[in-house]
Amino acid sequence: MNPDQARELMRKVLRPIAPEADLNNVLANERIQEALDLDSVDFLEFVTGLSAATGLEMPERDYAQLSTVEGCIDYLTSPH
Amino acid sequence: MGDFTMPSLGADMLAGKVTQWLVKPGDRVHRGDIVAVVQTDKSDIEVEIFEDGTMGEILVPAGDRVSVGTVLAHVNGEASEFRGPVEISGETAALGPSSLTAVPQFEPGATSIAPSPPQPRLEAVATSVRASLHPGLVESPLVRSLAERLGVEVSTMVGSGVGGVITRRDVEHASNARVRPSSSPLARRMATELGIELSSLIGTGPHGAIIERDVGREQREPPPETPPIESDIRERRLAMQRAVGALMARSKREVPHYYLTATIDLSRATSWLDEANRSRPPATRLLMAALYFRATALAVKHVPEMNGLYVGETFTASERVHLGVAISQRTGGLIAPAIHDVDQISLEEVMVRTRDLVRRARNGVLRASEMSDPTLTVTNLGDLGVDSVFGVIYPPQVALVGFGRVREQPWAKDGLLTVRPCVIASLSGDHRVSDGMRGARFLSEIDRLLQEPESL
Structure with a gap:
């Protein structure tokens, strides 16, 4: 997966969770959860969606990395 | 008639x-x-x-x-x-x-x-729960290999077994259904009239049969990518704000609130959750909120005057615990639909229903029974970073339990100072029905239950 695909995947996963959210308005190092007003249920849905699409397990200890746009892209584009 | x-x-x-x-x-x-x-x-x-x-x-x-x-x-x-x-x-x-x-x-x-x-409401609830179970639960290797052999895609299936587990019969059924999807006659007629392909639908009837509501849902689903009209959203937001405002004003006018807080040590609950989630895929992970909901619903047993409705100068305690869960709609406004019978269902089930409820609340489709049934409300504002919340009771309910953020703080116990994750739980109670003594009992019961996360 390349960075563009990773970003597109994030966008696709976020759509049903936060239909009004625009990932373009989130800075690369900003926390997604705060920038888009996601609660813990929403964030879990986000991780669930990414995990389902990639087959990655995404344990809770990786949540910190998944919390920003750039961290997420790194995570999705690097081999696991 | x-x-x-x-x-x-x-x-x-x-x-x-x-x-x-x-x-x-x-x-x-x-x-x-x-x-x-x-x-x-x-x-x-x-x-x-x-x-x-x-x-x-x-x-x-x-x-x-x-x-x-x-x-x-x-x-x-x-x-x-x-x-x-x-x-x-x-x-x-x-x-x-x-x-x-x-x-x-x-x-x-x-x-x-x-x-x-x-x-009959029970039945409606059962149907909705079934539809919200997580798909793709296959426990038996035999069933999995059968599915592979028959080329049945199980990842999107909800089984008829306990907890939505996919059984051999489900797989065989799905294999047959590919030829012609199983559906009720009414659903078939509706689909024909609306020009909807039955095989494109997900059935929520018995054994995954397509029933009228599945067709109805498909028909109502807005076409993707159509942005809602800006003025509609604004108007809706204003209307919602007015509705919430009117109810809250009435609450503050009529309900003599009292407020209590308790700081609860969550070290046992957090480590239990960490451990429980380690072996779970994201789809079945648990959140602290689910523990709050269960603890609150079970604490009601000891202080029944927190759970029920105050109507016409009389309080009637409710036998069942339908927990209203405050959900922000982000575009403005707040709703608190019910998760039914939280005292009777497992933590996993609470979690499944919470996720289902939030998903539907965000996308604007809730069921009548969910909107009208809450007997007690819980609000969890921890994600927004506040320490505690003093909520306004939703009439005709008589109590509201709030949770703030989980934060590490110094904790002195037995003469030793340690650092523990803690949360401030709050209670807004109705003085016509209960008092500070009973409220304190309620909060301490919630605290006690959160110290035994494995029993939730």
Whole structure:
């Protein structure tokens, strides 16, 4: 997966969770959860969606990395 | 014959607009069927019917806005299904047993108390739970290999086994169904009329059969990528703010609130959760909120005066615990639909239902019973970074439990100073029904339960 695909995947996963959210308005190092007003249920849905699409397990200890746009892209584009 | 009336979907609702009828005169309906979609100031609600019978004349066409209690349609019920007293008249008609109205209003003049929720509601709940179970649960290697052999895609299937586990029969059934999807005759007719391909639908009926509501859902699904009109959103937001405002003003005017807080040590709960989630994929992970919900629902056993409705100067404790869960709609506004029977279901089930409820709340489709049933509300503002919340009680409920953020803090115990994750739990109580002593008992019971996360 390349960075563009990773970003597109994030966008696709976020759509049903936060239909009004625009990932373009989130800075690369900003926390997604705060920038888009996601609660813990929403964030879990986000991780669930990414995990389902990639087959990655995404344990809770990786949540910190998944919390920003750039961290997420790194995570999705690097081999696991 | 029964009347199907505009339900009261929350104490703040005075009127609603029928946006869609999913049935027409002459259609057979069963209790729990979703027959109409009603738009309130807050969201679109699927309204269930609680009577078996045949739809009679539809009196309020789609598009009309009418006040709560207005007869929307006649239902010709089966004789054996007819329940309740006959002398229902005037304002109280809306509270009659054959109507859908569940939350009694305590407006001046309405002196009667609503009947206890009709039993059939259980069935409607069961259906909705089944539909919200997580797909793809295969436990038996035999079943998995059978699915592979038959080329059945199990990842999107919800099984008929306990907890939605996929059984051998489900796989065989799905294999046969690819030829022709199993569906009810009514669903088939609706699909034909609407030009919807049955095989493109996900069935929520018995053994995954496609039933009318699946077709209805498909039809209502807005086409993707159509951005909502800006002015509509603004108008909706204003209407919702007004509705919430009116209810909260009434609460502050009529309910003598008292407030208590307790700082709860969550070290056991957090480490138990970490451990429990380690072996779970994201789809079945648990959140602290689910522990809060279970602990609150179980604490009610010891302090029943926190759970129930205050109507016409009288408090009636509820036998069942339908927990209202405050969900922010982000575009503005707050709703608190119910998770039913939280004291009776497992933590996993609470989690599944919470996720399902949040998902549907965000996308604007909730069920009537969810909007009207809460007997006690929990709000969890921890994600927003506040330490604690002093909530306003939703009339006619009599208590609201709030949780702030989980944060590490110094904790002195037995003369030793340590650092522990803690949360401030708060209680807003109604002084007409309980007092600080009972409230304190309630919060300490919640604390005690959160110290035994494995028992939740």
